[in-house]
Amino acid sequence: MRIILALDxxxxxxxxxxxxxxxxVVALAQREFAQHFPRPGWVEHDADDIWDTQLAxxxxxxxxxxxARSGQAQGAHQIVxxxxxxxxxxxVLWERATGRPVARAIVWQDRRTTARCEQLRSAGKAALIQRxxxxxxxxxxxxxxxxxxxxxxxxxxxxxxxxxxxxxxxxSWLIFKLTQGRVHATDPGNAAxxxxxxxxxxxxxxxLLALFHIPRAVLPRIVPSSGMLGEAAPQWLGAxxxxxxxxxxxxAATFGQACFAPGMAKNTYGTGCFMLMNTGTQAxxxxxxxxxxxxxxxxxxxxxxxxxxxxxxxxxxAGATVQWLRDGLQMIRTAPDIEALAASVPDTxxxxxxxxxxxxxxxxxxxxxxxxLVGLTRGTTRAHIARAALExxxxxxxxxxxxxxxxxxxxxxxxxVDGGASSNDLLMQMQADLLGVPVVRxxxxxxxxxxxxxxxxxxxxxxCGGAEIAAQWAVDRRxxxxxxxxxxxxxxxxxxxxxxxxxxxxxx
Numbered sequence: 001m002r003i004i005l006a007l008d009x010x011x012x013x014x015x016x017x018x019x020x021x022x023x024x025v026v027a028l029a030q031r032e033f034a035q036h037f038p039r040p041g042w043v044e045h046d047a048d049d050i051w052d053t054q055l056a057x058x059x060x061x062x063x064x065x066x067x068a069r070s071g072q073a074q075g076a077h078q079i080v081x082x083x084x085x086x087x088x089x090x091x092v093l094w095e096r097a098t099g100r101p102v103a104r105a106i107v108w109q110d111r112r113t114t115a116r117c118e119q120l121r122s123a124g125k126a127a128l129i130q131r132x133x134x135x136x137x138x139x140x141x142x143x144x145x146x147x148x149x150x151x152x153x154x155x156x157x158x159x160x161x162x163x164x165x166x167x168x169x170x171x172s173w174l175i176f177k178l179t180q181g182r183v184h185a186t187d188p189g190n191a192a193x194x195x196x197x198x199x200x201x202x203x204x205x206x207x208l209l210a211l212f213h214i215p216r217a218v219l220p221r222i223v224p225s226s227g228m229l230g231e232a233a234p235q236w237l238g239a240x241x242x243x244x245x246x247x248x249x250x251x252a253a254t255f256g257q258a259c260f261a262p263g264m265a266k267n268t269y270g271t272g273c274f275m276l277m278n279t280g281t282q283a284x285x286x287x288x289x290x291x292x293x294x295x296x297x298x299x300x301x302x303x304x305x306x307x308x309x310x311x312x313x314x315x316x317x318a319g320a321t322v323q324w325l326r327d328g329l330q331m332i333r334t335a336p337d338i339e340a341l342a343a344s345v346p347d348t349x350x351x352x353x354x355x356x357x358x359x360x361x362x363x364x365x366x367x368x369x370x371x372x373l374v375g376l377t378r379g380t381t382r383a384h385i386a387r388a389a390l391e392x393x394x395x396x397x398x399x400x401x402x403x404x405x406x407x408x409x410x411x412x413x414x415x416x417v418d419g420g421a422s423s424n425d426l427l428m429q430m431q432a433d434l435l436g437v438p439v440v441r442x443x444x445x446x447x448x449x450x451x452x453x454x455x456x457x458x459x460x461x462x463x464c465g466g467a468e469i470a471a472q473w474a475v476d477r478r479x480x481x482x483x484x485x486x487x488x489x490x491x492x493x494x495x496x497x498x499x500x501x502x503x504x505x506x507x508x
Contacts, residue, residue, distance in 0.1 A: 003078040004457045005061060005241070006449035007054055009086045009170050010249065011107065011271040012323070014053035016061040017449040018079070021462055023472040025446065029060035036104060041111035041506065043358065044104040047092045050170065051177050055236060062237050076238035082178070083245030083456035085252040085448045086170035087271075088193045091145035093156065093218075094173070096166050099181055103153050105170075106145040109272075109316055109358040111506075113144035114367035125211060132198045132205055134283060134292030136365050140314070142169060143195035143212040150213070160218040167218045169193065171246050175230060178243060183230035186220040188307065189251040192294040197222070199283055199294055202307065225251070226298035226455040245456030249448045250274040251295050254310060256451025257416045257442065258470040265404065265412055267397055267431075268448065269421035271323075272361075273315035275400040277408060283309045288403035289363040296455065311407055313362040313400030317355035318393045319421050324357065325389055331382050339424050342387035351375040352498035353388040355396075359506075363403045364499065372502040393421065394430040395495040401435050402492075414438045418447040425477075433483035434491065443476045 001020050008015040012035065018027035031053040036044040062076050089108035094101045106112070117137050120126070126137040135141055146167050150157040159165045166176065172186045191197040191204075196214060198205040204219055223229050225247050234240045247255065250268055254276045257266040262280035267273060276295070283292050295308035317324075322338050325331040332338050356369035373385070405412055414437055421427055422445050432439040444450055457463045483491070 001078070002080045002462050003065065004081055004083060004453040004462060005058065005079045006083045006085065006453040006456070007058060007174065008249070008449040008452070009050060009054050009084070009174060011087045011109070014050060014057050015449065016054070016057040017446060017453070018061050018065055019450060019453040023444060023450060023454070023469075025444070027061040027064040029057035029064070031057055041358070043107040043109040045090065045107055047094065047101040047105045047173055050105070051174065054174060058237060076241065079237070079239070079241050080462060081242045081244040081456040081460045082232055083452035084171050084174055084243065085247055085249045085452040086174065086190070088169060088190060088248040088250065089140060089142050090170050091142045091149065091167070092170065092173045093146065093149045093153070093165055093167050094176075096164060096181065099177060102156055102165065103149055106149065108140055110145065111139050111359055111367050113139040113148050114359070116144045116147070117367065120211070129195060129208070132200070132208060133192065133195050134199045134285070135193075135195055136289065136291065138365055139367055140361065141193055141195045143208070143214065146214060147212045161215045163217040165218055166220070168220050171248070172220045175243060175246070178232040178236060179230040180233045184220045185223045185229055187225040187246045188222055188294040188297045189225055190246070190248045191222050193248060199292065199309070202294070202297070224298035225296040226459045228459060242460065244459035245452045245454075247296055247452050247455055250276055250312065251310070252451035252455070253418055253448040254278065254451065255296055255454055256447030256449075257418060258466070258473040259416065260466045260470065263408065263410065263412065264416070266416040266418065266447070269318050269393065269417065269419035269427070271318065271320045273318035273393060273397050275313045275397060275404060276310040277404050277412070279309050279311055281306060281308065284311055284407065286311060286407050288406050289365060290400070290403050290407055291362065298455070298459070311404055313403060315393070315396040315400065316358045316361045318396070319419070320357070321353070321355040321389050321392060322421070324355070325386065331386065338386050338390065339426050341383050342390050343426050345381070345383045345387055348388040348391060349375070349377065349380060349384045350494070351380055351384045351388045352495060353385065353392045354498050354502040355389070355392050356502045360499070360502070363399055364503075366503050368504050368506040369502045370505040372498065374498050374501055390424070390427045391430055393427060394434045395492065397431060398434040398492055412437060414440050416440050416442065418442065418445045428479045429482070432479040432481045434488060436481050436485065436488055438481065439479040441476045441479070443474045445476070
């Protein structure tokens, strides 16, 4: 049995999953790592923590594979390829010679460059940026984070211009470390999230590089999402293993959900919530403040050169909202506890939680919004707040869904879901109710890791094409909407009132 090892590097944890040829999980390991919040609105990771935890879970998976073979130390030799899925936009800057980061990584949630984005918007640059990149001008993306590092880390700009430093999103960082510095690369899907790549030419754009003062020498090479791009050094996992797939986590999840046809959509419930709809080989410009992005390049039914594009909506705080209830308010002991607590009351008692802790993403795009809890009375309990937190996740996703329907010009008939919180039946029923269409959960919900495993497996002949992959996708449960249309519209309208109360709160 041939095995693909998927490295799924997320915002709060690093995971490794081994998949067999049937797309089934045969080994899994996961470790959380520290989050750093040095100032309000700032979010940082130690890139070495990311590497250490990712390597540790990969080795743990290899060990589990060996034990499954009656103790034979052959786990690494079963693995035909590695695929890498990653949290996107998070920005790492490191020394090429030593592989040491010059500063902590700036996480996608970080808002420190909001003022810089406002400056560029005032200078009339937003339309140019959106036309070339498909993205909104926002601190969410990598360009202003990298610009900030080059300006604030002593000597960094001169060293970058001299070719001594390397920039990358987390995929590039892991590829560099796995190959011991031999490969500095990214794929078009990740490059599309930097504000530096032109999504129409699939290359770094000189005009954008000049706008953000980014030297080309610091950038990784852009390679297909599926293809042989290097080998992990044998010292890491016990054998030299090809790295054959790479994709940002949301693109990988869309591929893992077999959303290969235009009009198919999925929503991933992780730290954030990310809804993507395949638009085929055309980059569809959004009229409703969504993002146009590259899905993947390389594998496609009948055409290995095909580039697939997607419309995307991003919610910054989904599972992170539950994490805040657990860690910040200590309202629950573990994240899964929220389902029973929220189900203990029939509704929120007209309480709404707007989890704009890191601003608002699509379709509002307000970097100065902050979290708001409105509608509290003396009768409000922690159960009402827990239910409001789950509803907030579903309501934010409903905003995205509505914008996507308007952009697509057609009614989407279902939404495929995945990610950790998709196992929460109450949340999934809320989601179906607030969308007014069925929500479909597959048997394998770890579609981020599965998607990048498919990308790596297509490059190495484990799978032949999209039809074979689509045939492996199977339904676990289908949630049908139960809420009457007038009640659904009223709930969404009340939510929008709450959102308005969170707007523009942060003044600095």
